[in-house]
Amino acid sequence: MADIEGSPGSSMHGVTGREPVLAFSVASSTVPTDTTAKFDLPVDSEHKAKKFKLFSLANPHMRTFHLSWISFFTCFVSTFAAAPLVPIIRDNLNLTKSDIGNAGVASVSGSIFSRLVMGAVCDLLGPRYGCAFLIMMSAPTVFCMSFVSSAGGYLAVRFMIGFSLATFVSCQYWMSTMFNTKIIGLVNGTAAGWGNMGGGATQLIMPLLYDIIRRTGSTPFTAWRIAFFIPGWLHVIMGILVMTLGQDLPDGNLSALQKKGEVAKDKFGKVLLYAVTNYRTWIFVLLYGYSMGVELSTDNVIAEYFYDRFDLKLHTAGTIAATFGMANIVARPFGGFASDYSARKFGMRGRLWTLWILQTLGGTFCLLLGRANSLPLAVTFMIIFSVGAQAACGATFGIIPFISRRSLGVISGMTGAGGNFGSGLTQLLFFTSSKYSTATGLSYMGIMIIACTLPVTLVHFPQWGSMFLPPTKDADKASEEHYYSSEYTEEEKKKGMHHNSLKFAETSRSERGSRVVSAPTPPNSTPNHV
Amino acid sequence: MAFPGFLLALFLLSCLAASCCGVTFSSLQDTLIVTASPQPGQVLKAGEDKITVTWALNTSFPAGIDSAYGTIKVKLCFAPISQQDRAWRKTVDNLKKDKTCLHKIVAKPYSTSNNTFTWTVQRDVPTATYFIRAYACNSADEEVAYGQTTDSHKTTNLFEVQAISGRHVSLDIASVCFSAFSILSLFGFFFLEKRKAKASQTK
Numbered sequence: 001m002a003d004i005e006g007s008p009g010s011s012m013h014g015v016t017g018r019e020p021v022l023a024f025s026v027a028s029s030t031v032p033t034d035t036t037a038k039f040d041l042p043v044d045s046e047h048k049a050k051k052f053k054l055f056s057l058a059n060p061h062m063r064t065f066h067l068s069w070i071s072f073f074t075c076f077v078s079t080f081a082a083a084p085l086v087p088i089i090r091d092n093l094n095l096t097k098s099d100i101g102n103a104g105v106a107s108v109s110g111s112i113f114s115r116l117v118m119g120a121v122c123d124l125l126g127p128r129y130g131c132a133f134l135i136m137m138s139a140p141t142v143f144c145m146s147f148v149s150s151a152g153g154y155l156a157v158r159f160m161i162g163f164s165l166a167t168f169v170s171c172q173y174w175m176s177t178m179f180n181t182k183i184i185g186l187v188n189g190t191a192a193g194w195g196n197m198g199g200g201a202t203q204l205i206m207p208l209l210y211d212i213i214r215r216t217g218s219t220p221f222t223a224w225r226i227a228f229f230i231p232g233w234l235h236v237i238m239g240i241l242v243m244t245l246g247q248d249l250p251d252g253n254l255s256a257l258q259k260k261g262e263v264a265k266d267k268f269g270k271v272l273l274y275a276v277t278n279y280r281t282w283i284f285v286l287l288y289g290y291s292m293g294v295e296l297s298t299d300n301v302i303a304e305y306f307y308d309r310f311d312l313k314l315h316t317a318g319t320i321a322a323t324f325g326m327a328n329i330v331a332r333p334f335g336g337f338a339s340d341y342s343a344r345k346f347g348m349r350g351r352l353w354t355l356w357i358l359q360t361l362g363g364t365f366c367l368l369l370g371r372a373n374s375l376p377l378a379v380t381f382m383i384i385f386s387v388g389a390q391a392a393c394g395a396t397f398g399i400i401p402f403i404s405r406r407s408l409g410v411i412s413g414m415t416g417a418g419g420n421f422g423s424g425l426t427q428l429l430f431f432t433s434s435k436y437s438t439a440t441g442l443s444y445m446g447i448m449i450i451a452c453t454l455p456v457t458l459v460h461f462p463q464w465g466s467m468f469l470p471p472t473k474d475a476d477k478a479s480e481e482h483y484y485s486s487e488y489t490e491e492e493k494k495k496g497m498h499h500n501s502l503k504f505a506e507t508s509r510s511e512r513g514s515r516v517v518s519a520p521t522p523p524n525s526t527p528n529h530v
Numbered sequence: 531m532a533f534p535g536f537l538l539a540l541f542l543l544s545c546l547a548a549s550c551c552g553v554t555f556s557s558l559q560d561t562l563i564v565t566a567s568p569q570p571g572q573v574l575k576a577g578e579d580k581i582t583v584t585w586a587l588n589t590s591f592p593a594g595i596d597s598a599y600g601t602i603k604v605k606l607c608f609a610p611i612s613q614q615d616r617a618w619r620k621t622v623d624n625l626k627k628d629k630t631c632l633h634k635i636v637a638k639p640y641s642t643s644n645n646t647f648t649w650t651v652q653r654d655v656p657t658a659t660y661f662i663r664a665y666a667c668n669s670a671d672e673e674v675a676y677g678q679t680t681d682s683h684k685t686t687n688l689f690e691v692q693a694i695s696g697r698h699v700s701l702d703i704a705s706v707c708f709s710a711f712s713i714l715s716l717f718g719f720f721f722l723e724k725r726k727a728k729a730s731q732t733k
Contacts, residue, residue, distance in 0.1 A: 087618070091656035092696050096615035129720065136716040140709030146701040220654045221696025229704070236712045243719045308618045434615045 039250065047250035048180045052187055060247050064178045067246050068171045069191040071131050071238045075164035076198025077205065078142045078231035079107055080325075082158060084203045084303035084318040085210060085224045089154065092221040099151035101432025104300040107158040108423040111165035115416060118169035126248040127174035131167055136239035138164035142232035146225045164235075168416065171195060177249055185336075185401075189394065193332035196390075199299040200325020205230070207303075207318035266406070266497070274487045275407035281414060283455045284396060284403065288415045289422020290452040291359055291392035294366065294445060296423035298389075299325055301431050302382070305438045310375045320379055327386040334387075335394025347513025348402065348464035352456055355395040356467065359453040362388025367446025370439045389449075393419075402461070402508060405501040406487040464511050480505035552626040553673050558665075561595055562677025563588050564604075566662045568689035576693045577653040583635060584646045585664045585677060598674055599640040599666040604647065605631035607678070609688045612658035625673055631663055640666060657693040 033042045033050065040058035041049040049061035056062040082089060086100060093099075114134075122130040141160035148154050172188050179187045209227040218226060275281055303321035306312055312320070335358060342350030365385035372378035396415070403411055426448065430441035460466035462477045471478045484501040485493065492498065567582040568574060574581065583604050587596050607630045613619045621630045633655055636647045661680040665673045680687045 090616075090618070091654070092693065094657045094693075097617060098615060132716065132719075136712045139712040143705040143709045146697065146705045149695050149697060219694070219696065221694055222698060222701070225696055225701055229708070232708060236708065236715075239712065240715060240719075243716075434617065437617055 043250065044180050048178060049250075050180045050183065052179065052183050059245075060250050061178045064174055064246060065187065065191065067238075067242050068127075068131065068174050069194045071135055071242060072167045072171045072191065072195030073198040073201070074231070074234045074238050075135065075138070075167045076195055077202040078138070078235065079158075079162050079165055080199045080202045080299045081142075081161075081206050081228060081231050082107075082145075082154075083300045084206045084314070084321060085227065086304045087307050087314060087317075088210070088220050088224045092224070093149065093151055093154055095151050095154065097434050098432050099154070100304075101427055103151075103155045103158045104297070104427045104431065105424045106155050107162040107300065108165075108296050108420045108427070110159050110162035111168075112417045112420045112424075114163040114166035115169050115413065115420075118166040119173070119413065122170055122173045127170045127177065128242060128246045128248045131170040131174065131246075132239050132242045134164055134167055134170065135235050135242070139232050139235035139239065142228060142235060145228040148225075165420075168192065168195065169413075174246075174248075189333060189336055189397065193328045193390075193394070196295070196328045196332070197326055199296070200322045200328065202231075203299075203303050203318045203321035203325065207315040211315055271407045271410050274404060275410040275414060278404055278407070278411075280403045280459050281407075281411050283459055284400060284411075284415050285418030286422075286452055287355070287359065287456060288393070288396050288419045289425070290449045291362065291389050291396060292416075292419030293422025293424075294362070294426060294449055295325075295386075295389050295393070296420065297426045297431065297445070298366075298386075300427060301438060301441075305442070306378070309439060310378070312375075320382070323379075324382055324386045327383065328390050331387045331390035332394040335391030335396075336398050337394075338391065339395040339398030343398075343511060343513065345514050348399075348461055348511040349467060350513060351395070351399050351511075352459060352467045355392060355399065356453055356456050358388050358395055359392035359456075360388075360450055362386075362392055363446045363449030363453060364388075365446070366449055367443050370441070370443030370446065385446075399459075402511060404487060405484045405504045461511075480508050480511075484508075552624040554623045555625055555628065555676075556623055558673055558676045559591075559595075560677060560682075561588050561591050561675040562586070562602075562664050562666060564662060564664045564677040564679050566679050566689075570687050570689065573690045573692050574651050576651045576655045576691055578651070580648050580650050581635070581662070582646065582648045583662055583664070586645055587642065588677070595675075596640065596642075596666070598668040600669045601637055601667045601671070602640050602645065602664050603637045603667060604635040604662065604664045606633040606635055606655065606660050607631035607663045609659040609661055609680070610684055612660070635662070651691055653694050655691050655693060657691060659688050659690050661688050 034044060034047060039047065039049070039061070040056065041051045041053060041061055043049055043061075052065075053062055057066060082103070089095065090100060118130060118134065121133065125133065138161060141157060141163075144157045144160070148157055171191050175187050175191060176184055206227055209230055210223050213223040213226050214220065299321075302324055303317045306320050307314060307317035310317075335354075338354050338358070339351045342354045344350075346353070362385050365381045365388060369378060369381040369385055372381050397412075400412055400415060401408060426445050429448075430436060430444050431438060436444065457467045460469060461483065462472045462474075463480050463483050465471040476482060481502055484505045485498045487501065488498040562585050564583065564585045566584075567580075585602060585604065608619045610621075613621065613630070619629050619632070622628045633652070635649045638645070638647065661678055661684060663676055663678040666675040668674050678684075
């Protein structure tokens, strides 16, 4: 059953609970291979790749993967490019702490909206042009840094550059047109993690560029402006590569996607309703704000913190700050893996506990980071904090597919927006006013992480229970089918709209943990025609 | 036995690194008289204008007080108004951690006469309100005395520096050119492909 391209949540369709996070390929027995297609990788009937070959640039699938994650990486580099150079910029523009803090808030706020719009843009123009448009139209905003001469200008430019973080959406959307749904979880997770690394890489790149430019004889206040040209050029180069080397679909470009007049199978209003009225959505929006959100906030403040607190040179502070963001390369996949591993024995309860443990660990070490008075201790605490927070991000998306089947896309989008919102909020609360030093701000942020992770104890699935409570005793309600089909009205069920959800419900039975084998198949579940 | 030993070492290391010994500002005597050329409220341009600093020992102090003075370090220091909301310029008593005087003007060996220096305000000096302070250091390079152009509350005789903007016309032009290239190539590609698609459709 092919989904209509672009219908709400379609990019995550097929993501069940069963595929292990580190699945590199789909066995031919589960998804039939199209043997007539002449691609480098085995493909399914839609010509989407069934295998994920990391070190390959083969057209179109792996090439798309690399173009996509590098574009997202570039946007992270430019969004956080100012952060390691703040010690120079604050002297050039005569900034106060609140100017710096407000600009940090602005840098993450823009993408809350741009990510929502990007979905529609990808629907209209396709992910290739969605990505190219965004990355090439935000290139001028990066070049604009050379004009900035006041706090207001600085804030405005950082706000505009921040819009480019919506490449996250084009990245995930583009992957879903190229990779089979059974491995899309791994592919999207890797692309997201590697893109996020840009926030760490920029802390290394920008001070290095600044140093090199200074050595050629530039004064500090000009050198940082010149340094910004490099992220700008990266935007332009990636935009051109995406347009010339990329393609929207495995078989070619845009035309097939232009099914104008074809209405999405599901009504957006309904999908939104079921996302918004599910209390678990809001708990995860909050939680992601304190895993991804604090990661973004820390990207913005950590280099300046090390520079000031420990009197380091600019590039030393940058190197230390970079290790925070670069931990994403393994930490985020590790979180997903830990979630899957705990689910094997303990089911959904295991996933919830894993998330709580990882995120609380991150919060504890964030608290300790603010208190650390010596450099080696501070660096150690920072690294453990980064692993905790980033693994928690991975573990969050190990649970999200189970909250709802119908509204999965919207919930994923809302969670993502929650991340940015959490980042803006923590920067506003703790890193903008002169009431707290940055060290105190970090400690308070750690406390807030621990506090805002507690609501995960309230997440209860009738069929699987929660962290402390068992599944409900009511035999009717304690079935996966009941939970997922409760998102459809009787009328919609008569039309057969809930069949995909029922298929998903059956595969999600793995979330019972080791009890799966003994679980009886409830009646009225899988329809006899699929 | 190794583990407690390691913990002890870590504990000692962090203690040491935290805040060890350090000369405090409050322990220094105000024995130097420092004067500088800028008038109160004058605005100097970074990279262009010059400051002439003169310092001498205050003779009202007993003789021999300057026996330990080896070097005089003259620095440009932030006035309180430029330290507000900017914790990276905070005044702290422990001189190792003090960030009041971040810009060095000159370091000269101590002598009893002819202590003067003319300095062009460097191009990395930020826009702020300043005064000038001179530290007398002993042979171990520790501060033992000081003198400054302002009073003890740092409110009188302050001057301002106007920093360079760091902007250049050539940078601005380059910026505009690359931005234009970005936008034009984007729309160029887009319309080119649309035309190709139309052409292949009509074929």
